[in-house]
Amino acid sequence: MSDINPLAWLRSSVRRPDTSSTAAAATRQAQLTKPPGSLGLLETLAIRLAGLQKRECPALERVWISVFAADHGIAAEPVSAFPQSVTAQMIDNFARGGAAISVLARQLGAALEIVNLGTVGSPSQTQGVLHQLIAPSTANFAETAAMSHEQLARALQAGYDSATRAHDDGCELFIGGDMGIGNSSSATALACGYGLGAPSALAGPGTGLGARGVAHKVSVLERALALHGPHLDSPLEVLRRLGGFEIAALAGAYIGCAQLGIPVLVDGFISSAAALAACRLNPDTRDWLLFSHRSAEPGHVILLKALDAEPLLDLGMRLGEGSGAAVAVPLLRSACLLHAQMATFAEAGVAGRQA
Numbered sequence: 001m002s003d004i005n006p007l008a009w010l011r012s013s014v015r016r017p018d019t020s021s022t023a024a025a026a027t028r029q030a031q032l033t034k035p036p037g038s039l040g041l042l043e044t045l046a047i048r049l050a051g052l053q054k055r056e057c058p059a060l061e062r063v064w065i066s067v068f069a070a071d072h073g074i075a076a077e078p079v080s081a082f083p084q085s086v087t088a089q090m091i092d093n094f095a096r097g098g099a100a101i102s103v104l105a106r107q108l109g110a111a112l113e114i115v116n117l118g119t120v121g122s123p124s125q126t127q128g129v130l131h132q133l134i135a136p137s138t139a140n141f142a143e144t145a146a147m148s149h150e151q152l153a154r155a156l157q158a159g160y161d162s163a164t165r166a167h168d169d170g171c172e173l174f175i176g177g178d179m180g181i182g183n184s185s186s187a188t189a190l191a192c193g194y195g196l197g198a199p200s201a202l203a204g205p206g207t208g209l210g211a212r213g214v215a216h217k218v219s220v221l222e223r224a225l226a227l228h229g230p231h232l233d234s235p236l237e238v239l240r241r242l243g244g245f246e247i248a249a250l251a252g253a254y255i256g257c258a259q260l261g262i263p264v265l266v267d268g269f270i271s272s273a274a275a276l277a278a279c280r281l282n283p284d285t286r287d288w289l290l291f292s293h294r295s296a297e298p299g300h301v302i303l304l305k306a307l308d309a310e311p312l313l314d315l316g317m318r319l320g321e322g323s324g325a326a327v328a329v330p331l332l333r334s335a336c337l338l339h340a341q342m343a344t345f346a347e348a349g350v351a352g353r354q355a
């Protein structure tokens with residue numbers, strides 16, 4: 001039997017942000033024709049991106065979006081306001097260009113790929129979708145582990161492969177999106193499994209459950225955590241038992257981006273659960289993650305706090321698909337353009353600060 005570990009890459013070192021580019025960008029910011037600090041977070045963003053992109057003036061022309069779609073066994077409980085068939089139907093909608101992320105990707109001129117990791121329904125569109133099927137769905141994690149070891153390895157690898165395609169395309173910013181009915185339960189369970197709190201503190205409406213639906217979701221998650229609790233002894237095992245194919249793919253993509261030197265803009269609640277998994281698997285991944293928005297899903301605040309993340313926007317969005325991240329890209333582009341194109345005090349002949 002081979003003793004080669006198919007997941008060894010997860011722990012390979014990630015790139016280090018370039019401190020000389022960060023320093024050059026900070027110096028440049030201090031010379032631009034504005035009171036220092038007056039562009040607030042836009043200044044910090046430009047400086048951070050400079051370090052990640054290894055250049056004094058970062059740019060965000062080439063944005064890459066990978067949306068990972070998959071079904072969840074936990075949907076049988078039921079824990080979502082929508083039927084499981086929606087996952088495959090939305091894959092068709094992505095392929096036809098009618099989903100929110102399709103519109104936003106066109107607005108940004110971003111590359112958009114849809115990766116189908118396995119759905120119970122059969123998407124009819126084959127064009128414009130990468131079908132990397134692992135299984136029709138994960139297993140119901142209220143009864144057993146969501147994934148086998150092999151399925152988890154394949155899902156993580158699918159994410160890494162997306163990061164590689166983004167890298168080969170010359171991408172300057174990576175956005176991961178998710179689509180999977182039931183995945184807010186999986187994301188909540190992961191947050192609980194990583195020690196962030198109890199289901200009653202973290203579970204929310206997802207696609208739109210009412211109070212009774214949320215109470216039922218909490219009881220399902222409590223049952224699942226009682227089952228798996230004694231076995232959650234490593235970050236990987238938490239992900240295997242409670243995660244989903246698309247969530248694991250997002251985690252693999254984030255780690256891959258950090259290893260390949262691509263900045264990541266994280267979307268909402270589900271993406272942040274994947275980001276937490278990625279950071280538990282390979283903590284230095286955190287350096288490469290920017291956080292776009294605070295989702296309306298109540299547990300997101302707790303996830304963001306655990307990741308020490310300050311998101312840019314709070315628009316009450318809770319869609320997934322990478323949509324919140326896509327909406328934040330114009331802000332990041334403004335940060336880069338201001339940083340690169342504003343005149344310095346010396347160039348403009350404007351007097352600097354006197355005290």
Ligand SMILES: O=C(O)c1ccc[n+]([C@@H]2O[C@H](COP(=O)([O-])O)[C@@H](O)[C@H]2O)c1
Pocket residue numbers: 079080081082178179180181182183184185205206207208267268269270271295296297317318319320321
């Ligand atoms: O990412 C978020 O902030 C978010 C919050 C709530 C729901 N979603 C999306 O809604 C689906 C999961 O919701 P649910 O109720 O089916 O678990 C899934 O397709 C997600 O992309 C996404």
Ligand SMILES: Cc1cc2nc[nH]c2cc1C
Pocket residue numbers: 082086090178179180207319320321
């Ligand atoms: C229609 C629909 C679109 C979505 N996009 C991401 N999650 C979703 C969930 C539903 C129900």
